[in-house]
Amino acid sequence: MLGVVVWGRIREVFAGEMPAGVTLRQAANLAALQAELERGGALVLTEASQLEAEKAEVAAWTTGEGRRKAVLIAAADAGQAESVATRFPFLDDVLLRPITPARLRLSLARALATLQERRAAEQLQTALKRKGDELHDLNKIGVALSAERDIHKLLEMILGKSREITAADAGSLYLVERASDDGPSPNDQLSFKVTQNDSVVLPFAESTMPLTETSISGYAALTGHGVNLADVYHLPPEAPYAGSGAGARSFDERSGYRTKSMLAVPMKDHEEQVIGVVQLINKKRDPRAVLRPVSVVDEQVVPFTPVDEELVTSLASQAAVALENNLLIQDIRNLFDSLVRASVTAIEQRDPTTSGHSFRVATLTVGLAERVDALGSGRFRDVRFTTDQIQEIRYAGLLHDFGKVGVREKVLIKGKKLYVGEMLLIRQRMAYVKRSLEVEHLRAKLDAALRNPSARDVLEQLEREHAGRQRELDETLAMIQKANEPTVLEEDSFRALMDLPNQTFHDIDGQPQPLLTPNELRALSIRRGSLSEKERREIESHVTHTFRFLSEIPWTGEFRRIPEIAFAHHEKLDGSGYPRGLRADEIPLQSKMMTIADIYDALVAWDRPYKKAVAVERALDILWDEAKHGKLDTDLLGIFVDAKVYERTLPQPGETVESVAQQA
Numbered sequence: 001m002l003g004v005v006v007w008g009r010i011r012e013v014f015a016g017e018m019p020a021g022v023t024l025r026q027a028a029n030l031a032a033l034q035a036e037l038e039r040g041g042a043l044v045l046t047e048a049s050q051l052e053a054e055k056a057e058v059a060a061w062t063t064g065e066g067r068r069k070a071v072l073i074a075a076a077d078a079g080q081a082e083s084v085a086t087r088f089p090f091l092d093d094v095l096l097r098p099i100t101p102a103r104l105r106l107s108l109a110r111a112l113a114t115l116q117e118r119r120a121a122e123q124l125q126t127a128l129k130r131k132g133d134e135l136h137d138l139n140k141i142g143v144a145l146s147a148e149r150d151i152h153k154l155l156e157m158i159l160g161k162s163r164e165i166t167a168a169d170a171g172s173l174y175l176v177e178r179a180s181d182d183g184p185s186p187n188d189q190l191s192f193k194v195t196q197n198d199s200v201v202l203p204f205a206e207s208t209m210p211l212t213e214t215s216i217s218g219y220a221a222l223t224g225h226g227v228n229l230a231d232v233y234h235l236p237p238e239a240p241y242a243g244s245g246a247g248a249r250s251f252d253e254r255s256g257y258r259t260k261s262m263l264a265v266p267m268k269d270h271e272e273q274v275i276g277v278v279q280l281i282n283k284k285r286d287p288r289a290v291l292r293p294v295s296v297v298d299e300q301v302v303p304f305t306p307v308d309e310e311l312v313t314s315l316a317s318q319a320a321v322a323l324e325n326n327l328l329i330q331d332i333r334n335l336f337d338s339l340v341r342a343s344v345t346a347i348e349q350r351d352p353t354t355s356g357h358s359f360r361v362a363t364l365t366v367g368l369a370e371r372v373d374a375l376g377s378g379r380f381r382d383v384r385f386t387t388d389q390i391q392e393i394r395y396a397g398l399l400h401d402f403g404k405v406g407v408r409e410k411v412l413i414k415g416k417k418l419y420v421g422e423m424l425l426i427r428q429r430m431a432y433v434k435r436s437l438e439v440e441h442l443r444a445k446l447d448a449a450l451r452n453p454s455a456r457d458v459l460e461q462l463e464r465e466h467a468g469r470q471r472e473l474d475e476t477l478a479m480i481q482k483a484n485e486p487t488v489l490e491e492d493s494f495r496a497l498m499d500l501p502n503q504t505f506h507d508i509d510g511q512p513q514p515l516l517t518p519n520e521l522r523a524l525s526i527r528r529g530s531l532s533e534k535e536r537r538e539i540e541s542h543v544t545h546t547f548r549f550l551s552e553i554p555w556t557g558e559f560r561r562i563p564e565i566a567f568a569h570h571e572k573l574d575g576s577g578y579p580r581g582l583r584a585d586e587i588p589l590q591s592k593m594m595t596i597a598d599i600y601d602a603l604v605a606w607d608r609p610y611k612k613a614v615a616v617e618r619a620l621d622i623l624w625d626e627a628k629h630g631k632l633d634t635d636l637l638g639i640f641v642d643a644k645v646y647e648r649t650l651p652q653p654g655e656t657v658e659s660v661a662q663q664a
Contacts, residue, residue, distance in 0.1 A: 004108070005036050005070075007046035017101060022108065030054045030061065037069045043111040044070045045099065048084050055088070062090040067118060071111035075099055137165060150387070154326055155194045158267075158319040159278060163196060165315065166263070166308040167287040168280035169301075170197035174217050175276040177208065190218055190277070199291040200257050213240035217277040220264040224274055226313060227264040230303040258282075258297040263304040265312045267320040275323065278316050283308065344398050347405055351413045357601055360649040362397030364597035367645040368636065369393050369590065379635050383589065388558035393590050396565035400594060403545025411538050416484045417523045417530050423484060426520065430477045433505045433515070434470060441466040476500065476515070486530035497524055540578050543570050561588070569594040572631040584633075592633045596640050599623060599632075601649065616646065 003023040007030075025042070027033035033044065051058055051074065062072060075097040076084040085094045092114065095103060159173045173194040179187035188211040195204050213219040219241045220227050229235065232248045248259045261283050267276040282291060282301045289300045344358045373385045385393070404412055410419055418426070441462065448458045479496055500516035507513050516524075526532055531539060543566075550563035568591035571577035573584040577595075603619035614622070620641055627634045640646060 003040065003042045004104070005033060005042045005044045007033050007044055008050045009047075022104070030057055033070075034061070034065075037066075041069050041115050042071075043108050044072045045075060045095075046072070047075050047097075048080070048087070051088050051091075058088075059090050068122060069115075071107075071114050073107060073111075151323075151326055151330060152194075154323060156196075158315075158323070159194050159196055162265075162278050162280060162312050162315055162319075164287075165311050166280055166304060167284045168263070168304075169199055169282035169284055169289075169291055170257075170259075171195070171278065171280040172217075173276065173278055174221070176211065176221055176274060190215070190221060193276075197257070200255055202255055202257075214243060216241045216244050216262065216264050217279050220266045220277050220279075221274045224266050224268065224272070226266065226309050227262070228304050228306075228309055229262045231260050232262050233260070256294070258291065258294045258301075260297055260301045261303045263309060263312060265309065265316045267316040267323070269320045269324050275320050278312060278319070280304065280308075280312065340395060340398055343402065347402055350404070350409050353413070353415075354605070357605060358398050358401055360601045360605075361400060361594065361597045362394050363648050364601065364640075364645060365397040365590070365594045366390060366394050367648045368593045368597065368640050368643075371639050371643045371645060372589075372593070372636070375639075380639075386558075392559045392562055393565065393593075395559060396562045396569075396590065397594055397597070399550060399562065400546065400566040400569050400598065401542060402549055402566075403542035403547070405549075406545035407538055407542050411531075411535050414530055414535065416486055417526050418484050418520065422520060422523070423481075426480060426516070427477070429505075429515070430473055434473055436505065437466065437469055437473070476503075480516070480524065483524045486528075488528050494525065494527075497521060540570070543567060543579050561590070564588060565590045565594065567591075569598055571595070572626075573633060574630040576631060592636055593640075596623065596632055596637055599626070600640075600646055604646075616650070620646070 003025060005025045005027055007027050025036050027036050029050075036042070037044075058066075058072075066072070071092045072090070073093045073095055074084050074088065074091050076094050078096055081094045081096060085091060092111075093107070095107065099107075155173050155175075159171050162168070163171050172192065174190045175193050177189045177191050179185045179189070189208040190211050192207045192209070195202065209215065209218075211218050211221060213222050216227050216229070216232075219239075227241075233245050235242045235245045252258055259281055261281070263280045263283075265278050265280075266274045267278060269275050282297070283304045284291070284300050285302055286300065289296070291297050291300060341359075348355050348358060369385055369390060372380045372383055373390075375381050375383070416423070444462050445459055448455060448462065452458065480500075483497055497516070498521075501514045501518065501521055503515040504512045505515060523532060529536075547563050547567040550566055553562075555562055565588055568580075568582060568587050571580065571582040571587050571591065572595070573587070573592075575581045575583045600619055600623060603614050603622060604616055605613055623632060623637055623640075626632045627637045
């Protein structure tokens with residue numbers, strides 16, 4: 001039975017003797033009352049004068065600790081009972097004074113029932129709050145798991161959160177590796193992916209082991225049921241994994257650890273297929289405790305509870321879905337990445353001399369972006385790129401020339417001023433003219449011989465004239481071939497070319513034809529390079545084609561700027577670039593980096609038909625000259641040079657050009 005504490009004067013409250021078995025205690029004030037209640041719950045009897053003296057304190061006390069430990073009843077005269085109840089709403093009841101033994105006994109019984117109900121309600125509220133907190137924590141963990149895109153970080157998070165909610169000192173995470181896509185097979189394996197330990201530092205390397213029931217994690221994976229063990233040194237002898245105890249002992253002897261309690265929970269996907277196992281070790285009384293030396297293990301380590309198993313099972317289910325989604329996203333990205341690489345390779349095969357250029361530009365641009373991201377001072381100290389943004393830069397680099405698919409192949413690979421067919425036609429024309437002159441020469445010699453067989457001087461004169469004309473044609477062809485090279489056209493050669501349309505020959509029908517057609521003359525008159533202005537505009541149009549093509553792809557949010565970045569890779573800070581003539585503040589930072597990478601690779605790239613490769617030092621000098629003239633970003637170029645980013649695409653001993661390109 002509950003005790004009775006009288007708060008105030010006993011004889012002012014009671015009438016008669018105390019009921020048998022009732023312990024009576026007394027308290028003079030609230031502090032004394034609280035001290036008495038430390039001995040256990042009680043029925044507290046008092047009067048209005050005591051309550052009035054400490055009304056505010058009593059009101060606060062009864063809403064907290066007091067409600068759990070006491071039933072508070074006031075004694076009042078018949079005419080004051082209602083007033084007392086109104087003035088002190090925190091009272092549990094008001095009894096008329098004096099309180100008789102019978103009424104006291106009844107009040108005690110009711111007080112006992114009331115305190116029991118309050119404690120039960122409090123326990124339910126505590127349990128409900130704990131469940132709510134657990135659900136809240138699981139929801140937060142689920143959100144965090146869903147947001148993580150790095151597979152290794154995700155696995156670390158799954159294990160870390162599982163240990164956190166169970167106070168586990170250590171743990172491991174395994175993934176099931178199926179030998180066949182058709183389902184389980186005897187060749188399936190468990191891949192040891194992650195391990196964590198708060199008490200000892202252990203060497204770790206990923207490994208695999210056969211998926212069998214002889215290991216605790218294998219048993220959990222194959223049966224789909226959790227395994228909760230109080231002490232792995234004492235396993236049920238009938239369990240398939242009974243031999244794991246000896247393995248645990250052997251591990252502990254080597255590592256200086258003590259493996260005791262263990263919980264292995266399977267990770268099941270949405271189809272209830274086990275894709276992995278979370279294995280937790282040594283649940284601690286104090287989550288902050290370090291289990292060193294080994295002697296503290298028996299004091300600190302306790303078995304995992306059913307609640308732990310329930311929580312980890314729930315978390316493992318969320319983790320399995322997050323992992324499956326992550327792997328699916330990774331598969332999609334790998335598929336897309338392969339498609340991008342195959343597409344770039346196909347485009348570059350139209351112009352084999354530029355093979356690998358897009359891969360190298362991607363490598364150099366990403367390398368420069370990574371160096372900028374690592375800066376802690378200077379103009380770019382606040383610039384940071386996420387993993388997705390680095391990948392965005394990489395894709396933009398790989399696809400920056402994709403629009404060349406819209407450029408005619410003969411223009412794309414044009415290495416000289418005249419197309420191959422045009423130069424062949426000129427050679428054939430010259431051969432025809434020479435053959436015609438030969439025919440005319442022979443006819444003239446025959447006529448001269450018939451007229452005067454002894455006139456040797458005439459025949460010799462004809463030979464000299466014929467040889468001179470043949471030599472002139474050879475020199476003309478040599479001049480045309482020289483002018484056809486994609487070099488700067490000298491003034492003398494230009495004037496000589498201008499005269500060629502005035503030189504004629506007779507075709508097979510006897511009609512006069514110019515030695516060089518107007519179209520051929522225009523092509524050969526290109527003062528620098530191999531492209532006419534029209535052809536140059538067609539080549540430059542590849543940037544616009546690239547933008548239009550990339551804009552048709554429904555990029556996800558993290559890659560949405562790929563078309564914009566690629567579109568601006570030929571723009572210059574002073575507005576002299578193409579196709580839009582953007583100025584510095586209009587060009588994305590990623591595009592400025594790609595411009596440097598693109599120009600550098602074009603300069604040092606292995607020989608092309610229309611230019612020779614230059615040495616790295618010369619290429620860097622050219623880049624600096626461009627920067628000094630306000631075309632390239634000086635700070636970015638400084639990082640490119642100082643960090644030796646340009647070395648990333650230089651072949652190392654034993655490497656080939658192709659292998660360097662494919663590393664992009």
